[in-house]
Amino acid sequence: MDGLEVLPVRGIGDVTIGDDLAELITANAPWLRDGDVLVVTSKIVSKAEGRLVEVPADGPEREAARERALAAETRRVVARHGPTAIVQTHHGFVMAAAGIDASNVDKTHLVLLPADPDASARALRDALLERGLRVGVIVSDTMGRAWRNGLTDVALGAAGIEPFRDHRGEIDPYGNELQLTQMAVIDELAAAGELVKGKCDQVPVAVVRGYPGAGTDQGAGAVALLRDAASDMFSLGTAEARAAGLRDAATLPDAPAGPAPAAPDAVARALATVAGSLAEGTEVVTTAAGTLRCAPRRATPDALMRLGADVHRLRAALTAEGLSTVVTYEDTAAIVAVSAARGMSL
Amino acid sequence: MDGLEVLPVRGIGDVTIGDDLAELITANAPWLRDGDVLVVTSKIVSKAEGRLVEVPADGPEREAARERALAAETRRVVARHGPTAIVQTHHGFVMAAAGIDASNVDKTHLVLLPADPDASARALRDALLERGLRVGVIVSDTMGRAWRNGLTDVALGAAGIEPFRDHRGEIDPYGNELQLTQMAVIDELAAAGELVKGKCDQVPVAVVRGYPGAGTDQGAGAVALLRDAASDMFSLGTAEARAAGLRDAATLPDAPAGPAPAAPDAVARALATVAGSLAEGTEVVTTAAGTLRCAPRRATPDALMRLGADVHRLRAALTAEGLSTVVTYEDTAAIVAVSAARGMSL
Numbered sequence: 001m002d003g004l005e006v007l008p009v010r011g012i013g014d015v016t017i018g019d020d021l022a023e024l025i026t027a028n029a030p031w032l033r034d035g036d037v038l039v040v041t042s043k044i045v046s047k048a049e050g051r052l053v054e055v056p057a058d059g060p061e062r063e064a065a066r067e068r069a070l071a072a073e074t075r076r077v078v079a080r081h082g083p084t085a086i087v088q089t090h091h092g093f094v095m096a097a098a099g100i101d102a103s104n105v106d107k108t109h110l111v112l113l114p115a116d117p118d119a120s121a122r123a124l125r126d127a128l129l130e131r132g133l134r135v136g137v138i139v140s141d142t143m144g145r146a147w148r149n150g151l152t153d154v155a156l157g158a159a160g161i162e163p164f165r166d167h168r169g170e171i172d173p174y175g176n177e178l179q180l181t182q183m184a185v186i187d188e189l190a191a192a193g194e195l196v197k198g199k200c201d202q203v204p205v206a207v208v209r210g211y212p213g214a215g216t217d218q219g220a221g222a223v224a225l226l227r228d229a230a231s232d233m234f235s236l237g238t239a240e241a242r243a244a245g246l247r248d249a250a251t252l253p254d255a256p257a258g259p260a261p262a263a264p265d266a267v268a269r270a271l272a273t274v275a276g277s278l279a280e281g282t283e284v285v286t287t288a289a290g291t292l293r294c295a296p297r298r299a300t301p302d303a304l305m306r307l308g309a310d311v312h313r314l315r316a317a318l319t320a321e322g323l324s325t326v327v328t329y330e331d332t333a334a335i336v337a338v339s340a341a342r343g344m345s346l
Numbered sequence: 347m348d349g350l351e352v353l354p355v356r357g358i359g360d361v362t363i364g365d366d367l368a369e370l371i372t373a374n375a376p377w378l379r380d381g382d383v384l385v386v387t388s389k390i391v392s393k394a395e396g397r398l399v400e401v402p403a404d405g406p407e408r409e410a411a412r413e414r415a416l417a418a419e420t421r422r423v424v425a426r427h428g429p430t431a432i433v434q435t436h437h438g439f440v441m442a443a444a445g446i447d448a449s450n451v452d453k454t455h456l457v458l459l460p461a462d463p464d465a466s467a468r469a470l471r472d473a474l475l476e477r478g479l480r481v482g483v484i485v486s487d488t489m490g491r492a493w494r495n496g497l498t499d500v501a502l503g504a505a506g507i508e509p510f511r512d513h514r515g516e517i518d519p520y521g522n523e524l525q526l527t528q529m530a531v532i533d534e535l536a537a538a539g540e541l542v543k544g545k546c547d548q549v550p551v552a553v554v555r556g557y558p559g560a561g562t563d564q565g566a567g568a569v570a571l572l573r574d575a576a577s578d579m580f581s582l583g584t585a586e587a588r589a590a591g592l593r594d595a596a597t598l599p600d601a602p603a604g605p606a607p608a609a610p611d612a613v614a615r616a617l618a619t620v621a622g623s624l625a626e627g628t629e630v631v632t633t634a635a636g637t638l639r640c641a642p643r644r645a646t647p648d649a650l651m652r653l654g655a656d657v658h659r660l661r662a663a664l665t666a667e668g669l670s671t672v673v674t675y676e677d678t679a680a681i682v683a684v685s686a687a688r689g690m691s692l
Binding site for chain 2: 002003004006007008014052076079081084086093094102103104105106107142145146147150151152154155163164172173174175176178181182183184185187188189191192194195202208213224225226227232233234235236237238239240241242243244245246247248249250251252253270273274276277299301302303304305306307308309310311312313314317319320321322324327329331334336337
């Protein structure tokens with residue numbers, strides 16, 4: 001590889017519903033070549049496709065209309081903080097405000113994301129193929145990230161370019177086999193494109209020239225970059241997950257004994273967690289491996305109620321360690337049977 | 347702006363402790379110019395700086411040594427899943443395995459991140475300034491992200507280039523003022539650089555040419571991109587935050603009444619949460635706004651203990667709604683006083 005060029009496409013101007021993006025782009029970039037990668041801001045794709053919502057120009061009605069649009073675009077809320085809502089869209093993107101944007105559009109409209117950005121990318125690629133141009137197309141947008149300040153552009157849709165460059169299985173000069181190194185190159189290309197675009201100066205398309213292999217095959221689409229919530233270690237905001245943990249405690253079921261005994265150190269950690277929170281009259285004794293007997297020093301109604309609350313504290317702490325519990329009540333004591341839950345701990 | 351070039355620097359070869367990176371880079375890229383941005387893979391910076399740990403080539407001793415190195419580089423664990431540990435390093439980066447890498451190094455060493463990547467970037471920039479070259483320097487590494495598959499390169503350190511391009515306050519062609527649009531351009535430059543590097547083919551430096559303003563001022567450094575855990579909505583993994591919520595439930599303190607009354611709908615949500623989990627004999631009655639009276643149908647020791655557990659379930663559910671609770675025990679009933687906690691709900 002001899003390097004890349006990243007080139008702005010100027011002169012596209014305002015895009016409105018029904019505009020032919022292939023025509024607009026080729027008219028303003030007659031220098032396009034086979035193998036180029038077009039990085040197209042999702043906003044002009046949305047506008048050409050008519051993905052707009054009419055809203056009042058200001059006032060509480062505007063805010064209410066915005067909330068309705070957000071709810072309609074949202075599959076699930078990931079995190080909320082003050083006015084910020086991070087949601088997963090129906091496409092699967094995790095974005096602030098579902099990617100709905102009020103910039104670069106007149107005050108009576110909001111711009112939604114394209115309904116199917118991979119399909120939009122394919123349609124544009126096909127339209128350019130009909131003009132004899134064999135290019136890759138990335139539909140890009142600006143996103144925030146966890147852990148790092150500032151925004152970067154990433155790929156919402158892609159066609160004519162593979163989303164990943166996979167180094168897995170390659171051997172480095174020291175003989176080590178590379179692992180876990182699947183580069184999200186369409187996100188990197190989107191980021192490179194952003195560097196020559198402006199937010200306000202109407203450069204909605206950039207071209208990356210010289211990237212090997214672009215334009216040849218259709219590729220798997222940007223959908224390949226979506227991590228499903230079930231396999232995402234950050235599927236919920238910290239506050240939301242913490243509230244979910246409290247709800248777990250509120251609804252803790254009797255769990256059938258797991259296949260394995262409870263690890264003594266996990267039980268010890270749970271006992272340490274609750275140590276400072278138990279009522280003065282509550283005594284917890286380990287009577288056998290994985291069996292805790294909780295009893296009040298004196299069996300007054302008050303002490304029995306406090307004991308019940310303490311048993312539930314203990315169960316919550318044991319659950320936090322990944323353990324399963326079942327409670328049985330004896331005359332004036334509660335027996336908590338503890339076992340490993342599905343053999344794993346958090 | 348007329349576009350960017352992204353150029354690989356070839357021929358640098360193996361880097362070892364004490365190597366002069368400024369010398370190696372200028373020898374292999376005599377075409378460098380003022381205003382260029384060098385994107386330097388952190389690994390060669392680490393190697394030149396001797397940030398290596400000796401480890402056995404294989405066996406359980408190697409794994410133990412790797413665990414020790416990880417613990418030493420870790421400020422706090424963010425999330426764990428199977429063998430994967432996402433941690434926050436002492437620098438503040440959130441990365442898998444604290445960025446410790448075993449690739450592109452012989453089998454008896456692990457490579458740590460540079461101790462202070464901004465300082466490394468400044469030192470390299472200064473060394474190049476002494477040679478009459480006024481460039482920007484980014485020290486980059488490969489990172490995973492929440493929500494999206496695949497890795498991208500980002501900036502760990504930067505000098506001679508501003509980390510952000512700030513669009514806030516700009517007016518778009520429709521008269522809308524842009525908000526929240528602070529682009530993390532050094533991450534985008536790192537990503538662009540990665541596109542011309544290889545993992546195994548020894549291209550550890552890329553040059554981005556044509557980026558406006560590069561090389562002039564020192565800049566705020568990549569440290570500006572670090573979001574502190576307190577203001578991060580994703581400071582913990584979902585499983586870890588959920589476990590923290592369970593521990594919150596285990597240690598729930600009596601909370602002094604908040605400044606505002608509890609919102610009735612939040613109390614109703616909490617009651618709905620526990621509805622299916624309460625013991626058959628437990629009755630919960632709203633006796634006044636923000637006051638819940640919990641009593642057993644019959645005051646047997648068994649029912650009193652279950653009632654105590656149910657009161658704690660209810661408190662956990664109320665806490666999940668952002669409410670504060672205080673319990674007082676009457677003869678054979680518990681009174682839960684509920685109020686808004688610091689005026690906010692989750």
